[in-house]
Amino acid sequence: MCERVPHTTALEHEEQEARPATVPAFVDELVVALTNARIYQPDHPRVLRSLSSLSDQLKDLLRQSTRSSLIIGAAEDYLFHEGQPLLGASLSALRLIKSLEALGSGGIRFAEGASSEEFLNLVYVLGRGTRGPSRVDDANQVLFDRGCRRIHFLNPYAELVDGDGAAHGGTGPGQASPWGALHDLDSLLDVEQSAKSVTEVYQHTVADLQEITIRAARGHTVSLDNSQGDVEELLKSIVHSGQALLNLCRYENYDAFTFGHSIRVCSLALYFASQLTENKELLQRIGMAALMHDVGKARVPFEVLHAKGRLTQEERAIMSSHTEHGGRILLEIADSDPATVAVAFGHHDRFGVDDLGTPKQSIVTRLTKICDVYEALTAVRPYKDRMSPIRAYRIMLTMDGAFDRGLLRRFMEINGVYPVGCRVELSDGRSGRVAKQTRVLTRPQVQLESAPFCPTEEVLDLSRLRGPDAVHVEQLLPETVGKTL
Numbered sequence: 196m197c198e199r200v201p202h203t204t205a206l207e208h209e210e211q212e213a214r215p216a217t218v219p220a221f222v223d224e225l226v227v228a229l230t231n232a233r234i235y236q237p238d239h240p241r242v243l244r245s246l247s248s249l250s251d252q253l254k255d256l257l258r259q260s261t262r263s264s265l266i267i268g269a270a271e272d273y274l275f276h277e278g279q280p281l282l283g284a285s286l287s288a289l290r291l292i293k294s295l296e297a298l299g300s301g302g303i304r305f306a307e308g309a310s311s312e313e314f315l316n317l318v319y320v321l322g323r324g325t326r327g328p329s330r331v332d333d334a335n336q337v338l339f340d341r342g343c344r345r346i347h348f349l350n351p352y353a354e355l356v357d358g359d360g361a362a363h364g365g366t367g368p369g370q371a372s373p374w375g376a377l378h379d380l381d382s383l384l385d386v387e388q389s390a391k392s393v394t395e396v397y398q399h400t401v402a403d404l405q406e407i408t409i410r411a412a413r414g415h416t417v418s419l420d421n422s423q424g425d426v427e428e429l430l431k432s433i434v435h436s437g438q439a440l441l442n443l444c445r446y447e448n449y450d451a452f453t454f455g456h457s458i459r460v461c462s463l464a465l466y467f468a469s470q471l472t473e474n475k476e477l478l479q480r481i482g483m484a485a486l487m488h489d490v491g492k493a494r495v496p497f498e499v500l501h502a503k504g505r506l507t508q509e510e511r512a513i514m515s516s517h518t519e520h521g522g523r524i525l526l527e528i529a530d531s532d533p534a535t536v537a538v539a540f541g542h543h544d545r546f547g548v549d550d551l552g553t554p555k556q557s558i559v560t561r562l563t564k565i566c567d568v569y570e571a572l573t574a575v576r577p578y579k580d581r582m583s584p585i586r587a588y589r590i591m592l593t594m595d596g597a598f599d600r601g602l603l604r605r606f607m608e609i610n611g612v613y614p615v616g617c618r619v620e621l622s623d624g625r626s627g628r629v630a631k632q633t634r635v636l637t638r639p640q641v642q643l644e645s646a647p648f649c650p651t652e653e654v655l656d657l658s659r660l661r662g663p664d665a666v667h668v669e670q671l672l673p674e675t676v677g678k679t680l
């Protein structure tokens with residue numbers, strides 16, 4: 196069972212083509228270009244395709260607005276646009292943010308008409324790391340010397356809200372400060388201090404997955420040492436602030452290398468497993484296996500991995516080979532956990548039992564498989580919108596022989612009809628985020644909002660309210676913040 200379910204149709208393909216350009220998608224593409232440039236030569240078709248897509252997306256974005264340039268700000272581990280944090284896009288962009296920080300730059304200005312070649316120069320400078328310029332002026336000089344006139348680096352905290360201003364000074368009177376926006380971000384994430392660290396954990400996990408993917412794609416042996424630390428942190432986040440991490444996992448982020456998918460599957464697996472056991476060692480092993488389940492995609496050709504329409508039979512076979520690639524990549528690591536290797540090899544296999552009725556797959560594989568398919572169904576993909584949990588459950592229940600049915604039932608109970616982290620509207624008109632499941636599947640605890648995306652301290656336990664007029668969940672609300680940020 197491939198996780199690209201349900202299969203796309205020609206219509207869905209057309210709908211995808213019609214999607215308007217967005218700033219988060221532009222930033223995601225820039226991250227893809229930077230990653231590709233580290234894997235391949237600058238003139239490789241994959242790098243060139245990203246660069247030309249960036250140039251096209253910029254054109255569309257500026258056509259949609261009244262601006263003549265696009266400014267992406269960077270401060271405190273976040274990217275910004277027009278004074279607002281780009282939360283979803285920042286999650287995969289830690290390396291880009293750190294590169295700008297190393298230059299002492301507060302962002303990048305992309306002026307109308309920036310060409311693929313100019314984007315290539317930007318990628319070149321950002322990819323130089325410690326071998327490159329260490330100051331904004333020097334970096335801009337390199338860009339200028341290479342013929343780049345429409346892209347340049349900004350000084351710290353400058354022009355985060357003024358899309359067409361000329362001055363590049365620091366934050367002065369009347370200029371919006373990124374710190375104000377960071378404060379707003381705290382309220383979006385529900386919890387002040389802990390939410391920031393959850394974001395950090397997420398960013399570092401993506402950055403480490405990027406390194407693993409780059410090494411694996413180049414045929415090198417990978418190390419899971421950093422990822423072990425990441426899983427430890429994700430587990431802590433799930434235990435202490437499951438809502439904050441699962442909220443974060445709901446941000447739409449079309450990250451082209453499926454890092455987001457891997458982290459979401461890992462977080463779901465940790466959340467699910469932590470309701471079944473308190474055994475830290477087992478939880479760590481489950482988290483690592485779930486995080487690495489698709490590592491083999493690093494060796495699947497880019498064109499197949501990112502095919503927009505329905506895959507051909509041949510492409511499907513190539514895509515399916517990621518399990519074999521993944522198992523082999525992990526087997527090359529001297530002390531890799533057999534459970535992690537088994538999940539990479541077997542997470543698309545059907546569920547089966549031996550003559551004694553014992554499952555042929557380990558609990559880690561069976562559990563990861565459920566989270567994998569559920570995530571693929573309920574996540575946004577470039578070719579499809581988000582599916583409700585209840586619809587995903589219905590589909591999973593009809594996938595005969597795919598899952599351990601008992602475990603799937605436990606997953607549905609634990610994850611609920613309204614999973615932790617979802618925004619919901621109540622029957623009395625109030626809205627909030629699901630904070631915790633209760634014994635009643637349709638009546639979770641909800642952290643109320645005073646305004647959209649502004650959580651209050653008040654948590655309403657819907658399972659305690661009974662009677663025909665009792666407040667209930669009216670509907671799941673779309674993650675509109677994720678769409679724009």
Ligand SMILES: [Fe+2]
Nearest residue numbers: 198488489542
């Ligand atoms: Fe997979």
Ligand SMILES: [Fe+2]
Nearest residue numbers: 198488489567
């Ligand atoms: Fe997967």
